[in-house]
Amino acid sequence: MAADDITVDPSLVDLYKDIHSHPELGFQVQRTAGMVADRLRDLGFDVTTGIGKTGVAGVLKNGPGPVALLRADMDALPVKEDTGLPYASTATATDESGKVVPVAHACGHDLHTTCLLGAAQVLSTGTDSWSGTLVVVFQPAEELGAGAQAMVDDGLYTKVPKPDVVLGQHVAPLPAGKIAGHPGASYAGSDSLRVHLVGRGAHGSMPEASVDPVVMAAATILRLQTIVSREIPSTATTVLTVGSVHAGDAANVIPGEAELQLNIRSYDESVRQHILSSVDRIVRGEATTSGAPSEPTITEIERFPVVVNDAAALEKTLHAFAAWLGADKILDPGAGAGSEDVGILATAAGAPLSYWLLGGTDPSLFTTGDMSDPALRKVPSNHSPHYAPVIDPTLTIGVRALVIAARTWLPTA
Secondary structure (H helix, E strand, O other): OOOOOOOOOOOHHHHHHHHHHOOOEOOOOHHHHHHHHHHHHHOOOEEEEEEOOOEEEEEEEEOOOOEEEEEEEOOEEOOOOOOOOOOOOOOEEEOOOOOEEEOEOOOOHHHHHHHHHHHHHHHHHOHHHOOEEEEEEEEOOOOOOOHHHHHHHOOHHHHOOOOOEEEEEEEEEEEOOOEEOOOEEEEOEEEEEEEEEEOEOEEOOOHHHOEOHHHHHHHHHHHHHHHHHHHOOOOOOEEEEEEEEEOOOOOOEEOOEEEEEEEEEEOOHHHHHHHHHHHHHHHHHHHHHHOOOOOOEEEEEEEEOOEEEOHHHHHHHHHHHHHHHOHHHEEOOOOEOOOOOOHHHHHHHOOOEEEEEEEEEOHHHOOOOOOOOHHHHOOOOOOOOOOOOOHHHHHHHHHHHHHHHHHHHOOOO
8 A cells, every 4th residue: 555645734743733732631622623623624524523522523425435434532631741842731721620730742642633634634635545435533531531432422423424444543652653553452441440538537646536547548558459469360461550649738637538549450351340349348348447437439530441453454454554664664562551442433333443553752762663672661651741752754654554544444446
């Protein structure tokens, strides 16, 4: 599949920098969604906005043939950017809990959006190179694990044709110029939980008058770490991380409550259920042991299902990429512990998923450039305040990858 006829609009660089400088959280992507909708209309797409609150979908029919859906996510993260870039974000926003937080595109969704708009431009102006129906979906709230489901629940597939394949990419800290994909279960299911522990507050000099939730929280955290190490088979890929702990505001005051936020990554539903059950057992057990005056509560923050790449669909797509870039530029990253909600779009349509990673890091930082490269442990990764993909050649390759994938699945007669 030749790429020399794919001309990438140089103005996409300025668009990318603009989106990067104006990040938006979750379902709040009104500015980004508005820009996307306007550009798609200018390209001749039939556009629907406000799907799942702020999602956008465009449809371009081009004769007989299958339906291919290309997806990009638009939302950013509550992270304070520290890249030093001249177009770095200084934005803040009010999050779902009402807290004002810094906001940055620390996961690359700005690049995803720009690449898909670039691909939409190429495909709409080169309709002689493909046949069928192209659906482009720009999704909010991927970081919340809620955007894809919100679009489906809002009738996405009554507003656009159901696809025969779902295609998409995610920029990653791999060398720019390389693409990676793994068949089968590729990205972990994720459960994020909030644990509220209730104690009894007292003066710091009188611990005997308290039920100390800080000690309760510490004991709970240590015990939670035994779930994976002592209850789950070593052959199972799973992670349990306590990422947030909060209790009290003064050194000489024993607070009355504590809060933990934890995240679980898993691939197997039985393993997931075992971990969730064990979390409940340990949290309640430690509260009882501590003499807590009230039961703890465990609430779900977000959930992502396991992302499963259809083996045949991914092979077809990667084969086209290998013909374009060379087989040595295509990697298998194995199953990763990161999470995504793109699979919901495929499952809801009963369509195969072909989802790949797009290298976005300066290649000069790598030695071997494969999945064993020690640089992978050192270069900034997604969600880091230091993360930002190099524009050249990542943007051009990202646009061309989407175009080649679309042409592969929407061939001319």
